Amino acid sequence: MDSATAVLLDGTRLLGWIHAALWLSMRLGAAFLAAPLFGSRAVPPRVRMALVFALSAMLAPMLPKPPPAAFDALTVLNVMRELAIGVAIGFLLRLAFEAGAFAGELISQGMALSFAQMADPANGAPTVVGQWFYVALALLFLSFDGHLALIQLLADSYRLQPLGQPLPDWTALAQAVPAFLTSALAAGVAIALPIVLSMLVVNLCFGVLGRASPALQPIAIGIPAALLLGIALLVMLITRLVEPARSLFDAAFAAARGLLG
Numbered sequence: 001m002d003s004a005t006a007v008l009l010d011g012t013r014l015l016g017w018i019h020a021a022l023w024l025s026m027r028l029g030a031a032f033l034a035a036p037l038f039g040s041r042a043v044p045p046r047v048r049m050a051l052v053f054a055l056s057a058m059l060a061p062m063l064p065k066p067p068p069a070a071f072d073a074l075t076v077l078n079v080m081r082e083l084a085i086g087v088a089i090g091f092l093l094r095l096a097f098e099a100g101a102f103a104g105e106l107i108s109q110g111m112a113l114s115f116a117q118m119a120d121p122a123n124g125a126p127t128v129v130g131q132w133f134y135v136a137l138a139l140l141f142l143s144f145d146g147h148l149a150l151i152q153l154l155a156d157s158y159r160l161q162p163l164g165q166p167l168p169d170w171t172a173l174a175q176a177v178p179a180f181l182t183s184a185l186a187a188g189v190a191i192a193l194p195i196v197l198s199m200l201v202v203n204l205c206f207g208v209l210g211r212a213s214p215a216l217q218p219i220a221i222g223i224p225a226a227l228l229l230g231i232a233l234l235v236m237l238i239t240r241l242v243e244p245a246r247s248l249f250d251a252a253f254a255a256a257r258g259l260l261g
Contacts, residue, residue: 020060021053023067023163026079028052030086031154036097037138037147039090059155067164078164085161089153089256091177093146095184096252100137100245102188104130110199111230129234133191136238140245153256160260176259180252187248191241195233202226 029052032038038048067078108129141147206222 016065017057017060020063020066021056023082024056024059024063024158025052026082027086027157028055028154030083031090031150032086034087034090034094035150036094037141039094055151055154059158062155063158064162082163085157085260086154088176088259089157092180092256092259093150093249093252095177095180096187096248097134097137097141099184099188099248100133100191101130102185103192104128104133106189106192107195107199107230107234110196110203111227113227113230129230132234136241137245140242141249144246144249146249149253153253156257157260160257176255180255183251183255184248187244187251191237191244195230195237198233199226199230202229 029049032048032052037043038051067075111129113128203222203226206225210222
C-alpha cells in the first residue's frame with residue numbers, strides 16, 4: 001500500500017468517525033440540555049458542548065454504524081427521534097430534582113419564606129428552601145455516582161434504541177414523563193410532610209395565642225419563631241434525606257430505562 005492510498009483510507013476513516021460522532025451528539029446534547037446539573041445555567045454552553053462532543057467521540061467507535069447522511073424526510077425524522085429520546089431521558093431525571101424543589105416550596109409556606117414570591121408573582125424566583133433542596137439533591141446525586149449512571153444510561157440507550165431504527169412504541173415515550181411525574185410529586189410531598197405538619201402546629205399555636213392576647217403581636221413573634229424552628233428541622237432532615245433521594249433517583253433511572261424498551 002503506497003502512501004497516497006494510506007492517507008485516503010485514514011481520511012475516509014476519519015470522516016466516518018466524525019459522521020458517527022455528529023449523530024451521537026444529537027441524543028447526548030438533548031439529554032444534557034434537559035438533564036439536571038449539566039443543563040443548569042451554572043454550566044457554560046461551551047463546556048456543555050465540549051463534554052457532549054467528547055463523549056460522542058469516545059462512543060462513536062464502540063457503537064454500530066449510524067445511518068448515512070442525506071437531505072431527505074427520513075433524516076429529518078431520525079433527527080427528531082434522537083432529540084425526543086434525549087430530551088425524555090434528561091427530563092425524567094430533572095423531575096427527580098423538581099421533587100426536591102416542590103418540597104422546598106411546601107416547607108417555605110410555613111416558614112414565611114415565600115412572601116417575596118407571593119408579592120411578585122410575575123418575576124418571583126424559587127424560594128431559598130427550594131434552592132437548598134436542589135443543592136442537597138445535587139450533592140447526593142454526585143455522591144451516588146449519578147453522573148456516571150447517566151452516561152452509562154445514554155450509552156445503553158444506543159443498544160436498546162439504535163440509530164436510524166424506528167421506535168417500537170411511541171406511546172411509551174409519550175407516557176413515561178406523566179407516569180413518573182406522579183411519583184416525583186408524591187416523593188416531594190413525602191419529604192416535606194414532617195416539616196409541613198410541624199410548621200402547621202406552630203402556626204396554629206400562634207394563631208390561638210393571637211386570638212387570646214392580640215397585644216402580643218403574634219405575627220412579629222411567630223414569623224421569627226417559625227423561621228428558627230424551620231431551619232432546625234431542615235438541619236435534622238438532611239441526615240434523613242439520603243434514602244429518599246436514593247429511591248427517587250433509582251425510580252428516575254428505572255423510568256428512563258423503561259421508555260427505551
